Amino acid sequence: MIKTRTWVICIAAAAVMLAALSLLLLTSRKDGTVVQVIQDGTVIREIDLSRVSQEYSFEVEGPEGGSNTVLVQPGRICISEADCPDRTCVHQGWLTDQPVPIVCLPHRLVIALKDPAGSDTVSR
Amino acid sequence: MNTKHVARLALLTTIALILFTVEAQLPPLVPIPGVKLGLANIVTVYAMFRYGPRDALLILLARVFLGSVFAGAMMAFLFSLCGGLLCWLIMIPLRRILTEKQIWVCGVIGAVFHNIGQIIVCVGIYRTTAVLVYLPVLMLSGILTGLFTGFAAYFLLKWLNGRL
Structure with missing residues (x-):
């Protein structure tokens, strides 16, 4: 069984990374x-x-x-x-x-x- | 499958359908296509943990089909179906590794995979990779809405305690 804390950390890390990536994509110019x-x-x-x-x-x-x-x-x-x-x-x-x-x-x-x-x- | 069980699944399908239809009437929160609460996911998570993958799939398919019929949109059918199936697939292994208190994780990961499924359909239909730009935004929205629906399903399982 994976600890709840591990899940929380993984999901939080993924959320932060995705937020940064989204921000980068949405504000970038082509x-x-x-x-x-x-x-x-x-x-x-x-x-x-x-x-x-x-x-x-x-x-x-x-x-x-x-x-x-x-x-x-x-x-x-x-x-x-x-x-x-x-x-x-x-x-x-x-x-x-x-x-x-x-x-x-x-x-x-x-x-x-x-x-x-x-x-x-x-x-x- | 006895009559009582059929009635239970039908009730859950109805609840999912109501959530699905009511949600479709809400104005979009953000102007990004594909971002929505996904309230029907609560029922999928619930059925997955209460009854198992087979029954969850039956409810999912009935909800997606009837929901699209009521909304009158065949496009929505493809998006919901592919997203729903991918969400269902990932929930099968999750069901085994998650403890009772971690059920909300299933909502999060399910929602993220639902959005991945939608993007796959999107790329397939539009035949353009331009829409892939939306993937991180949609996955992030999946995490946030999945937290909500996941916890909703968790409390539902806890409070109903096997009564539905």
Whole structure:
């Protein structure tokens, strides 16, 4: 039998490590300004955020109905409207240069920064 | 399996389903997909220690299937199923090595593996590794919510003392 104290220490250590790692990931920045709008595993749009001069938006239809409205502004992108029940993707806010993608689970939509050629997904 | 036992399992399934459905109505606490309390995990842990892996699996499968039907989301079904199964798998060895006072550990590790299972489905469906960035965040949330559900299951086992 493993002692309770051992479990507590292991879980606490794991929590601290994961917290540090999460913080590192959430606050880190990525090179590159090209974002990909990925639906169901296929890239349906590629946008260079640094070349956007005027705000525009477009709608993405889900594979099984439902839609997301994607809003693009100079240097940033977000999902402004969605008809899914939780609307987590809308609450996630703007994507500029962070490695964390915007995800809409019910509509299988991911908006992520494109990896600069040759570098790893999680750099720095 | 006698009638009384079937009734008990059905009652536990109902409780899990209610927790699952009520939780789905709560607004998301943080804007991170996949982060939730996982209240139904209480029932899984309870069934695992009270009745064993087989009955826990039956309750889990019934809850995941019916929960997805009621929520009307087939996507949620895949996520719940893969997460739930991985959570169940890891609980089998835990059941043997944990003492009565350590049952809450099962909730923590179960929740973490539930989130790992969800990420695996996510990578499979989206065919992009971009979502892997969420793994540490989700595992951390699994530890925190698992502590809550684990202790809930622990006190439940203690207080019910074999009456359900």
